[in-house]
Amino acid sequence: MEFKNFFKKRKIPLAWLLLTRQPLRILVAIAGIAFAGILMFMQLGFRDGLFDASVTVHKLFDADLVLISPRSKSSISMSGFPRRRLVQAMAHKDVTGTTAVNWNFLLWRNPENLSTRSILALGFEPSKPLLIDSDFERKAKTLKNKGRVLFDDLSRDEFGPISSWFKSGKVVETEVAGKRVRVSGIVSLGPSFGADGNLITSDETYLELSPGNPKGSIEIGLVRLAKGSDIEKVVRSLNISLPSDVKVMSLKSFIDFEKNYWKSSTSIGFIFTLGAAMGFIVGCVIVYQILYSDVSDHLPEYATLMAMGYNLRSLLGVVAREGFILSIMGYIPAYVSGQALYALVRSSTKLPVEMSFSRASIIFCLILFMCMGSALAAMKKLADADPAEIF
Amino acid sequence: MKNINNNTLNISSLNHWYGHGEMRRHVLQSVSMEISPGEVVLLTGPSGCGKTTLLTLIGALRKVQDGELKVFGKQLYGASRKTRQNLRKNIGMIFQGHNLLRCLTAEQNVQMGADLLSGFSYKVRRDQSREWLRAVGLEDHLSKLPHDLSGGQKQRVAIARALAARPKLLLADEPTSALDSSTGREIVDLLKKLASEQSCSVLMVTHDPRILDVADRLLQMEDGQILPSV
Numbered sequence: 001m002e003f004k005n006f007f008k009k010r011k012i013p014l015a016w017l018l019l020t021r022q023p024l025r026i027l028v029a030i031a032g033i034a035f036a037g038i039l040m041f042m043q044l045g046f047r048d049g050l051f052d053a054s055v056t057v058h059k060l061f062d063a064d065l066v067l068i069s070p071r072s073k074s075s076i077s078m079s080g081f082p083r084r085r086l087v088q089a090m091a092h093k094d095v096t097g098t099t100a101v102n103w104n105f106l107l108w109r110n111p112e113n114l115s116t117r118s119i120l121a122l123g124f125e126p127s128k129p130l131l132i133d134s135d136f137e138r139k140a141k142t143l144k145n146k147g148r149v150l151f152d153d154l155s156r157d158e159f160g161p162i163s164s165w166f167k168s169g170k171v172v173e174t175e176v177a178g179k180r181v182r183v184s185g186i187v188s189l190g191p192s193f194g195a196d197g198n199l200i201t202s203d204e205t206y207l208e209l210s211p212g213n214p215k216g217s218i219e220i221g222l223v224r225l226a227k228g229s230d231i232e233k234v235v236r237s238l239n240i241s242l243p244s245d246v247k248v249m250s251l252k253s254f255i256d257f258e259k260n261y262w263k264s265s266t267s268i269g270f271i272f273t274l275g276a277a278m279g280f281i282v283g284c285v286i287v288y289q290i291l292y293s294d295v296s297d298h299l300p301e302y303a304t305l306m307a308m309g310y311n312l313r314s315l316l317g318v319v320a321r322e323g324f325i326l327s328i329m330g331y332i333p334a335y336v337s338g339q340a341l342y343a344l345v346r347s348s349t350k351l352p353v354e355m356s357f358s359r360a361s362i363i364f365c366l367i368l369f370m371c372m373g374s375a376l377a378a379m380k381k382l383a384d385a386d387p388a389e390i391f
Numbered sequence: 392m393k394n395i396n397n398n399t400l401n402i403s404s405l406n407h408w409y410g411h412g413e414m415r416r417h418v419l420q421s422v423s424m425e426i427s428p429g430e431v432v433l434l435t436g437p438s439g440c441g442k443t444t445l446l447t448l449i450g451a452l453r454k455v456q457d458g459e460l461k462v463f464g465k466q467l468y469g470a471s472r473k474t475r476q477n478l479r480k481n482i483g484m485i486f487q488g489h490n491l492l493r494c495l496t497a498e499q500n501v502q503m504g505a506d507l508l509s510g511f512s513y514k515v516r517r518d519q520s521r522e523w524l525r526a527v528g529l530e531d532h533l534s535k536l537p538h539d540l541s542g543g544q545k546q547r548v549a550i551a552r553a554l555a556a557r558p559k560l561l562l563a564d565e566p567t568s569a570l571d572s573s574t575g576r577e578i579v580d581l582l583k584k585l586a587s588e589q590s591c592s593v594l595m596v597t598h599d600p601r602i603l604d605v606a607d608r609l610l611q612m613e614d615g616q617i618l619p620s621v
């Protein structure tokens with residue numbers, strides 16, 4: 001709009017004045033919208049955080065392709081397949097390396113209060129790559145001694161103050177599956193939905209910790225390809241050449257496979273989306289109530305304006321602007337509280353809950369929609385403003 | 392439509408009914424009258440005789456049911472909603488109650504009137520609003536809310552608001568009834584003075600016998616009919 005035109009068009013900001021001269025009403029409205037917004041931020045944040053958390057370890061794997069058993073449904077129910085399949089995969093010309101990974105839950109004893117808790121244990125050959133982490137190779141070397149484990153310092157606090165003890169130079173020893181182990185290093189992976197904590201150990205130590213594991217059976221096979229290989233093509237040809245007791249997929253499909261499990265086989269997505277929907281509905285009701293009673297209270301004044309020559313459209317515009325102002329004023333505290341609560345969640349649950357731009361804008365749109373929809377509904381009341389009745 | 396005689400208002404054989412069927416009441420019966428530009432006309436009559444009804448019809452706030460009603464030469468019988476709406480911008484209205492917007496200051500209330508004018512910048516409209524408030528003697532109360540003004544002061548703001556839109560016809564329905572007699576007198580004098588400065592016609596309904604002398608012409612109404620002038 002042209003600047004000069006703006007001053008020609010500019011009028012008394014009626015919507016703003018209506019709202020700000022009624023501090024109690026606007027406070028209730030802002031509190032209601034902010035409440036709805038915070039609820040949506042929390043629910044959707046938790047939902048996305050949980051899905052992201054389910055693949056914290058997956059994302060770190062140093063692999064292009066992954067082999068799993070077709071019977072594996074998710075990270076909490078991994079089935080084994082013969083380790084030989086990895087050797088067979090090596091025969092493919094594009095494959096440059098493989099790593100066999102054991103993956104299962106074992107009982108960890110908290111060395112401080114001696115309580116036990118299930119922890120996800122990964123076993124692998126320490127001389128081979130496992131995670132994409134510049135410092136990991138050095139740490140992996142310490143696993144060549146038997147009975148050594150790397151502990152995930154993002155594990156929940158219930159496992160004990162392992163990393164702080166370790167960093168203070170203390171020798172940290174405890175029991176895993178009833179056998180003595182010593183912490184020889186610290187890694188940062190993060191808890192997931194299924195696992196409150198993680199530890200990494202050598203394949204030899206792993207077998208000692210879970211003697212029931214069938215010999216030569218692994219849960220995950222990591223496959224690295226030569227630079228520039230066509231991943232999808234290799235996946236297809238390996239799936240054909242390998243027996244049907246393994247399934248080959250790209251690392252990305254493996255990550256999606258895990259996320260999909262939590263999305264489709266559990267009610268997590270539904271529950272949290274429902275929670276967010278509840279927040280949305282509560283917000284709608286509150287904003288509608290506020291705007292409706294605001295219009296009702298000012299009905300004679302709206303009728304006066306109509307008698308003066310203001311048309312219905314400009315009065316509808318006042319209500320719409322009230323809705324818009326409320327949406328902005330309610331979103332800001334919701335966003336700020338959302339940030340604060342995410343930080344709180346990260347520190348207390350170690351879930352990777354972040355304020356993403358897409359979520360922030362989706363919730364802004366929802367709040368805008370909520371306020372404008374309520375304004376639209378409240379406008380119906382304006383039809384009751386009859387300028388003939390005010391004399 | 393041509394305005395043959397340039398009258399502000401032409402009414403002939405105007406009828407109006409309220410209600411339906413058994414309850415139908417004939418409140419305006421073949422009313423005819425006219426007002427010429429700049430004229431101040433007072434309308435009196437017993438309660439319930441149809442004065443307010445006539446005013447709302449002239450103010451284009453009600454649909455004309457039967458008869459001729461021309462304001463500034465515009466026929467209101469059968470006029471569209473939009474025509475009526477636009478016409479209202481040229482008709483100032485002052486109500487029995489002040490009907491100010493509670494959440495706006497005196498100055499902002501007057502500017503709600505001035506904002507109806509197109510082609511002026513915000514600043515010009517604001518200055519005009521202040522000018523009007525000065526004209527009604529409220530220059531010291533610009534930023535007061537209606538809540539903090541006396542009854543007479545509120546009615547002055549209402550006058551300033553009505554005039555700020557530069558109407559050519561001012562309709563006032565018992566503007567003094569909520570005021571004590573000396574304040575009422577001041578308000579009516581002010582109204583007449585400012586209206587005549589703008590050469591704005593005035594049609595005022597009143598019961599107050601002490602203010603009848605401001606009128607150029609007096610109309611009396613009874614049972615929905617205008618009595619022949621004496």
Ligand SMILES: Nc1ncnc2c1ncn2[C@@H]1O[C@H](COP(=O)(O)OP(=O)(O)OP(=O)(O)O)[C@@H](O)[C@H]1O
Binds near residue numbers: 410436439442445
């Ligand atoms: N909206 C309406 N519906 C039905 N009847 C109405 C309506 N408005 C007014 N009336 C009736 O029409 C008649 C004329 O009313 P009107 O308000 O025009 O009278 P008035 O001369 O202004 O009276 P007053 O001096 O008391 O203000 C009255 O009998 C009134 O009861």
Ligand SMILES: [Mg+2]
Binds near residue numbers: 442443444564
């Ligand atoms: Mg009346």
